[in-house]
Amino acid sequence: MKTTYVQAVNAALKEEMERDNNVVVFGEDVAQFGGIFGATRGLLDQFGSDRVKNTPVSEDSIVGVGIGAALGGLRPCIELMYSDFMLVAFNEVFQTAAKFRYLHGPQYKVPIVMRAAAGSAFGAGAEHSNCVESIFMHSPGLTIISPSTAYDAKGLLKSAIRSDNPVLFFEHKQLYQIKEEIPDEEYLIPIGKADVKKSGKDVTVIAVGLMVKRALEAAEKLAAEGIDVEVIDPRTVVPFDKDTAFDSIRKTHRVVIVEESNKTGGLGAEWAAMIQEELYDELDGPIVRVAALDVPLPYNVGLELTSIPDTQRIIDAVKSTL
């Protein structure tokens, strides 16, 4: 069936709520309103007000109550609206969700999914546009998923809800309305498995979220110039699928990492360091990072587009490795 990314998220929630009565959904404006991006539309009518609930504007507690509900045997899939608001609940995500099991022992598990809309959206500004994966990647215990297609979003959200670990699930705002064909029948995508979105032999581009789309656009343009790019989408930022990435690098020997968050301390910083530590002999040159400029994302759309990597910057980065 032809579906948008946000409809795929909605379908995953619906299927998992039908399958398991312990799956509950709560967050700001998720009930009658269906979430400000429409991801939870229709769930209240189908599953009722015990399982689909609006919450106060209390982000610390949306995560904290979710953790408690998970400890109590439910499988909460909570919505934090903007991924920026996950920073309001920083202690709950970074300390509590991530560490609770490790600190209390194997009797304790925290099967919670924290969904949030991430990324730039043409004027949403510095506090409603962040990609926060790299911040939370620093806390062992979390699983972090950032799907770039409707197909991946559905299959990975279903796996996330079934996971016994706390999962951060980032849906990109600019991808929500993109339509694609996905299977009618049920499917799951395993957590921790990257996807080769385009194979190629010259340069490996590792990209996340919206940047996968940009990387594919760049690859198409580069193909016209005879440069064959392989685009790897890790899909799950944590755990990172080293096998798929390393197999690609062993083939191309050149790496570009593309992300939408600020360059300093970003995903590219971590992955570039890891690749040079573990795969140095396979590299023919420095790993190149393409990331947002190190500024808060400006409100002016022209300035926003200056900050966020575009296709041309990816093309230039790929060429610089050759």
Next chain:
Amino acid sequence: MAYSKDFLMKLYRNLAADRILEERLVELYAQGWIPGHIHSGQGEEASYTGVLAVGKEGDQYKFTHRNVSAYHDVGISYNHIFCEILGKKGGNSDGKGGINHIADKDKGVIGLVGALGGTIPVATGVAYALKMKSPGNIVICIYGDGTTSRGTVHESMNWAAVWKLPILFVVNNNQFSISTSAEECVSVPNPGADRASAYGMPAKVVDGTDVLAVYEAAKELSDYVRAGNGPAVLETKVYRWRGHFEGDMARYRDPKVAEEWKKKDCVKKFETYLLDNKVITEEEIEQLRKEVCEEIEAGIKFSEEAPQPDPAEIYDCLYAEEYYR
């Protein structure tokens, strides 16, 4: 209220045992036996043992850094407690959690978040799960007067009231958050109870050195919560006998006030009541104390002999599933 001898004896045993454990922990810390910090609950034992006496099978508990002895009241053995304190095998976390994370899910212990107040939303979430899956059970959520000023506490009180969740908020008001007195940092005389009306829930203030008064108040409020009426607040007035942590000489407060409060010793008070009412004899008190001490010493010995965690297991328990590592 008329109490059965069994009830009184069980309550006394918990109260006396908790005092003995709190005293022993201070000694052990002074000897360098305990890593990290301890926060003594001496003088405050009745404020939680009295509340825990209302607990029923299936209820869930959230304690604090200052009521380590409460873990024994809900059935966790001294062997387990001391192994966890020493960070050895034989506790719940194999050396990863420690004294503030003593836990046993089967005994209803929720666990603890290190930044105080962080566990209040977690306990509220457990109450939501209880409401969905185990009606009639409640969460007993204990915290201190300092924690009442955390935003998470106010969020959770509001949330629990709106969703009518089965959670009893218990504020052990020992009048200090480290060195800062409650009157310096809280705008109302009763940091727990006076804020309850803002969230439309009932509250009581009780003398936390009178274990039966604590029990009576907890019983009334917990019955209300258990019946599905939503949350309530119980504030127990106590005084922190010792410093915030061991090594804090508490020079920021008037020693005369501390001495006055120490006269209101909750254990002695209850012993006097039991002796006056001929529920117990001096000999029985001695015998009980001896038994508890033996059990505690056996726990200490057990933990000293317990194995250290294996460094090869340092990644164990980080994730619940195999997809990682």
